[in-house]
Amino acid sequence: MIRQWWVRLTFIGLIAALITTAAASGWAGQAWDRMTSAYERRFRTGRATAFLMGTYVVVTAEGRGAQAAVERALARLEEVDRRLDAFDPSSEIALLAARAGGEPIPVSPDTLSFLELSDRIHRLSGGAFDPTVGPLVELWGFGAGPSRTAPPALSEVYAALAAVGWERVSWNRALGHAGLTGTGMSLVTGALAKGYAVDQAAAELLSAGIERAVIDAGGDLYLLGRRDDGGPWRVAVSHPRSPSYLGLVLVPPDTAIATSGDYERYFEHQGVLYHHLLDPRTGYPATGCLGVTVVAPTAAEADALATAIFVLGPERGRALAEDLPRVEALIYTADGQLVMTGGMAAMFVPAGGGGEPDGGD
Amino acid sequence: MAVTRGRAASTPTWGARLGLNPADARLAVVLLATALLLLFGSWLSGWLAAVPGETVFLVTTADGATRLPAERDGRYEFTGPAGVTIVEVIDGRARLGTSPCDEPAWHGGWIERPGQRSVCLPNRVVLEVISEGGLPGGDDGQDDLDGVTH
Numbered sequence: 231m232i233r234q235w236w237v238r239l240t241f242i243g244l245i246a247a248l249i250t251t252a253a254a255s256g257w258a259g260q261a262w263d264r265m266t267s268a269y270e271r272r273f274r275t276g277r278a279t280a281f282l283m284g285t286y287v288v289v290t291a292e293g294r295g296a297q298a299a300v301e302r303a304l305a306r307l308e309e310v311d312r313r314l315d316a317f318d319p320s321s322e323i324a325l326l327a328a329r330a331g332g333e334p335i336p337v338s339p340d341t342l343s344f345l346e347l348s349d350r351i352h353r354l355s356g357g358a359f360d361p362t363v364g365p366l367v368e369l370w371g372f373g374a375g376p377s378r379t380a381p382p383a384l385s386e387v388y389a390a391l392a393a394v395g396w397e398r399v400s401w402n403r404a405l406g407h408a409g410l411t412g413t414g415m416s417l418v419t420g421a422l423a424k425g426y427a428v429d430q431a432a433a434e435l436l437s438a439g440i441e442r443a444v445i446d447a448g449g450d451l452y453l454l455g456r457r458d459d460g461g462p463w464r465v466a467v468s469h470p471r472s473p474s475y476l477g478l479v480l481v482p483p484d485t486a487i488a489t490s491g492d493y494e495r496y497f498e499h500q501g502v503l504y505h506h507l508l509d510p511r512t513g514y515p516a517t518g519c520l521g522v523t524v525v526a527p528t529a530a531e532a533d534a535l536a537t538a539i540f541v542l543g544p545e546r547g548r549a550l551a552e553d554l555p556r557v558e559a560l561i562y563t564a565d566g567q568l569v570m571t572g573g574m575a576a577m578f579v580p581a582g583g584g585g586e587p588d589g590g591d
Numbered sequence: 592m593a594v595t596r597g598r599a600a601s602t603p604t605w606g607a608r609l610g611l612n613p614a615d616a617r618l619a620v621v622l623l624a625t626a627l628l629l630l631f632g633s634w635l636s637g638w639l640a641a642v643p644g645e646t647v648f649l650v651t652t653a654d655g656a657t658r659l660p661a662e663r664d665g666r667y668e669f670t671g672p673a674g675v676t677i678v679e680v681i682d683g684r685a686r687l688g689t690s691p692c693d694e695p696a697w698h699g700g701w702i703e704r705p706g707q708r709s710v711c712l713p714n715r716v717v718l719e720v721i722s723e724g725g726l727p728g729g730d731d732g733q734d735d736l737d738g739v740t741h
Contacts, residue, residue, distance in 0.1 A: 239617050246625040279651060279717075286710045286717050448710075449741040457737065466706075468741035473700025475739075489740040523740055 276300035283311050283424050285448025291435055292442040299438035303431035303445065310427035313340045314419045316364065317374045323423075326408060327364065327416035334400060334409030340426075345401045345408055347530050348422055352396050355538035355550060360510035364416030365393040370515075372495050372506040373418075380499045387513040394510055425488060425533025428452045432529070445529075450488040452529045453481050462577070469581075470521035470562050477580040479525065479560070486529035490536035491521035507540050518543030523560040524551065525574065531557065544569045646705060648685045650678055651717040659685065661703075661720075671714030678718055687711055687718055706736030 276296030279288045287307060289300040315321045319328075322341045329335050351359045364373070369390040371378030382390075393414035401408035410417070428445050432452045435443045442455035444463075453463040462480035469476050470491050481487055492505035492515070509516045522540045526532035535557060539547030544563045551559035551571045558574035570578060606616030648659040652669050659667060659680055666688070667678045677688035684701040692711040702709055708719040722735065 239614065239621065242618055243621055246621055250625055250628050281712070281715055285712065286708070288708075288719075444737055446738050449739060451738045451740060453737065463737045464706075464735070466736050466739045468739060478736075479740075481737075487738075487740050491741065 278304040280304055280308065282307055283315065283427060283447060284317075284420070285424070287448070288444075288446045289431060289435075290444050291440045291454075293438075293440040295438060296440060299435050299440050300443075302438065303434040303443075306434045307427045307431045307447070310340050310423070310430050313338050314344055314423040314427070316417060316419045323417050323419050326410055330410040330415040331413035332409070334402070334405075334407040336406055337401070337408045339403075339406075340430075341408060342401055342403050342406070344419065344423060344426055345399065346403075347426060347534065349396070349399075351422070351531070351534040351538055354554070355535075355542060357396070357511060358509070358541040359421065359534055359538035360394065360396050361417045361419060361421065362394050362396055362399060362410075362415055363508050363510045364418045365390040365414060366508050366510070366513055367418050367506065368416070370504065370506070370508065371497065377497065378504075379497055381504055391513045394513075421490070421537040422530055422534040424448070424450050425486065425529035425531070428486065428529035428533075447529075450486070450529055450533050451481075452486045454484060456483045467523050467560065468521075475581050476521075476560070476562060476568070477578055479523065479574070480577045480579065481525060482577075485525055485527060485556075486532040487523065487525045488529060488532035488536045489521060489523040490533075490540045492519070492540075493521075507537060509541050516541040516543070518564055519547070519561055520564055521562040522547065525558040525577070526554075527556045535559070646720060646722055648678070648680060649717075649719050649721050651719075653715050661685075669714075669716050671711070671716050673711075673714040676711050676714050676716040678716075685718055685720070687716070690714060690716065704736055706738055708739065 274294060274296055275290070275292050276299060277288070277290045278300040279286065281287070287304070289303050291300050293299070312318065313322045316323045316327070318324060322337045325335055326337070348359070348361050366387070367373045368375050369382050369386055393412060395412065398412040398415060399408070399410055424447050428447050428450055429452065431445050432443070432454055435454060440454065442458070445452045445454070449468070451465060453465075457463050462482055465479045465481050465487050466475040467477055467479060467489065468491075470493055479487060490507060492503065492507060495506035496503050498504070505515045507516050508514065519540045522536045524532045524536040524539065526535060535551065539550060539559055539561065542550060544561045547561055548559060548569055548571055551557050558571045558577065560574050560578060561569040563569055568580070604616065606613060611619065646661050648661060650657045650659060650667070650669055652671055659665065659678070661680070661683050663680065664682070665680050667680070669676045669678060674691040676690040679686055679688045684703040686701045687709045690711045691714050702718065702720050705720050705722040708717065710717050
């Protein structure tokens with residue numbers, strides 16, 4: 231009898247031990263993962279925010295020394311902003327306007343890079359992207375001056391157009407100077423400077439050894455490294471006319487995404503919406519699109535191409551994006567259609583298509 | 592007079608009271624212990640899983656950041672350079688209510704997922720959903736957003 235119950239007990243005990251060990255090892259693994267995750271969150275993540283470049287900027291990163299790295303990245307953003315903010319009278323861009331028609335002035339490498347990148351997008355877009363629209367932007371009330379409630383007269387538009395022209399911008403990197411050769415000229419930096427600043431911040435993070443980061447400058451994003459789960463980054467696209475989302479873009483690693491929309495700055499007059507994305511060829515707000523989202527290797531390209539494509543309109547805009555490597559575009563047209571490049575179609579999950587956010591209501 | 596040591600011989604064990612022989616009683620003890628261990632492991636696993644990535648609403652103003660619990664409904668006032676901004680939290684969602692902003696009216700919707708954000712630039716008030724620690728999307732699941740482009 232004694233032998234019998236010991237045999238039974240040993241047998242049952244072994245089974246129980248096996249079950250317990252298996253379960254405990256699973257939980258131990260899970261617990262270890264959770265603890266390391268908590269450690270990563272506490273000690274290997276960084277976050278810094280600021281109101282910069284007319285928007286709210288958030289830099290988040292993961293990796294060794296992440297907090298120090300995001301603070302350096304934010305400092306770099308501030309430095310670029312000080313140089314390229316057209317609304318700051320002490321910035322190099324404002325000084326260029328103040329000296330328009332005169333001799334070139336010494337400028338920083340950041341301003342030279344801004345001019346070179348602008349030149350590239352200007353050429354690629356056949357002139358649709360032109361930072362010299364400053365006089366037009368002021369005329370339409372979207373600059374530093376007073377805002378408007380009605381469109382300007384045609385004669386005023388023509389007068390402002392006379393001070394617009396990229397061919398009258400000069401720079402020399404070797405000499406470190408730049409100038410605007412026409413009197414009354416001024417530059418608008420909003421369509422590229424923000425993206426350029428984001429790229430510079432990303433470079434800071436990379437040089438600090440950061441493995442993964444998100445730099446978000448008011449909806450212009452650079453997504454550094456791979457997402458935690460190894461999949462693509464998930465970026466929602468705001469609907470231009472409702473608080474919901476158009477859908478979700480699954481963005482590959484080390485890529486930027488930016489959007490230009492007519493809802494950012496505008497006024498309405500007699501039922502017509504007049505917005506800040508002005509066509510440098512006509513002097514009037516561009517028609518054809520309500521919003522354009524661009525995915526590109528750099529935030530500067532994404533930022534500037536979103537504006538260029540908006541001005542070009544859906545068909546020519548899509549053709550431009552199709553011609554450029556690693557550039558994809560999503561265009562919400564004035565008549566409510568979604569037009570996109572082939573690559574964007576593969577990375578876009580439309581709202582209602584499953585797994586995408588619905589946004590607010 | 593005889594001295595009885597230990598349990599009185601006449602006192603039945605708890606196993607005997609339940610009608611179990613000693614072998615079955617020991618087996619029952621082992622099984623009960625195993626079950627308790629499994630239960631404890633299950634609780635421990637759930638507890639650890641709940642620790643990181645708590646979702647909160649973060650309101651940032653010039654005066655600093657304020658965390659608003661997502662599970663508590665409320666109406667909060669934040670003063671900025673342009674006036675007062677009201678933040679509403681209802682049913683796990685939040686939005687900027689009355690606010691001195693020039694943002695389009697159609698961009699004043701509710702937000703509830705990490706990565707979503709509402710900003711009143713003139714008043715320097717930012718309302719965002721964050722998963723505490725980590726990146727906007729973090730590793731808290733596929734549903735989270737890493738950002739919103741607009």
